[in-house]
Amino acid sequence: MRQLIAGNWKMNGLGAQLGEIESIAANAPAHADLLICPPATLIARAAEAAKGRIAIGGQDCHAEISGAFTGDVSAEMLKDAGARFVIVGHSERRQYHGESDAAVAAKATAAWRADLTAIICVGETEAEREAGRALDVVGVQLAGSVPSGAPIEATVVAYEPVWAIGTGKVPTNGDIVQMHGHIRARLVAQLGEGARKVPILYGGSVKPSNAAEILALAEVGGALVGGASLKAADFGAIFSAARKD
Numbered sequence: 001m002r003q004l005i006a007g008n009w010k011m012n013g014l015g016a017q018l019g020e021i022e023s024i025a026a027n028a029p030a031h032a033d034l035l036i037c038p039p040a041t042l043i044a045r046a047a048e049a050a051k052g053r054i055a056i057g058g059q060d061c062h063a064e065i066s067g068a069f070t071g072d073v074s075a076e077m078l079k080d081a082g083a084r085f086v087i088v089g090h091s092e093r094r095q096y097h098g099e100s101d102a103a104v105a106a107k108a109t110a111a112w113r114a115d116l117t118a119i120i121c122v123g124e125t126e127a128e129r130e131a132g133r134a135l136d137v138v139g140v141q142l143a144g145s146v147p148s149g150a151p152i153e154a155t156v157v158a159y160e161p162v163w164a165i166g167t168g169k170v171p172t173n174g175d176i177v178q179m180h181g182h183i184r185a186r187l188v189a190q191l192g193e194g195a196r197k198v199p200i201l202y203g204g205s206v207k208p209s210n211a212a213e214i215l216a217l218a219e220v221g222g223a224l225v226g227g228a229s230l231k232a233a234d235f236g237a238i239f240s241a242a243r244k245d
C-alpha cells in the first residue's frame, strides 16, 4: 500500500510560506502520497499552489454544514476551498478545545458528508503510558471516535502519542509496532475485514533523521508530521524515506 506522508502546519503559515508548498509539490515522489494541512486561511491558495500534485487538507471542521457557529469552519467549506482531507480529533483539539470522542466522531461523519477523507487522531498521554494504559486508552478512543459504518476508502487513523508531539521524544520501534498492531485489530473488530486497508499513520517528532526507520515498521501506513513539514527541505527528506513496496 502506498504510504501517505501528511504535514500538519498547525497555527503556522502566511502567504509568504506558499513557496514551501510549491516546492513540495514540484518534488512530489511517485511512490508516496503527500498531503499538507495548512491553516484554513491558506487552503484555497495552497490548493492552487499544489497544482493537483499533492493533496491539501484542513486541520479541523465543525460537525454542522452551516449555521451560527462564529469562528468555525464546516467540512463543506473546506471542500469548497480545495481540501480533500481533514484532520479530526488532534490531541491539541482534544486538549485545548475539550473535544470528546463523540465530538470527534461527529466531525469525521461531517467530513464524509462533504466527500473529504477523515484523518482521525488518537494517542495516549505520558502519564497514561507510564501507567501501562496506552493500549486501553487508544482502544477507548477508537471505539468512541471512529463511527461504525465508517467508509474504509475515506478513513485514515493517526496514532500520535501526546508526549511525542513537538518534544523530540519518540516511542521505541517495538512500542510503535505494538500500538499499530493493536489499532489494526481494533479497527477490524469495529469495521470488519475491509479495515485492513485503512492507513495508520504515526505522528510525533517525525523528522528526517528518524523517518526511514519509522516508515519501515509493520502497519505504519505513513506519517503525520508537524514541525518538520513547514520546510520543503525537511519534509522532502521525510517523504523520500517512504516505503517503495
Ligand code: 13P
Residues within 6 Å of the ligand: 008, 090, 160, 164, 165, 166, 167, 168, 203, 204, 205, 206, 224, 225, 226, 227, 228
Ligand atoms: P511534531 O511533528 O511537531 O511532533 O507534531 C506532530 C503532530 O502533532 C502532527 O499532527
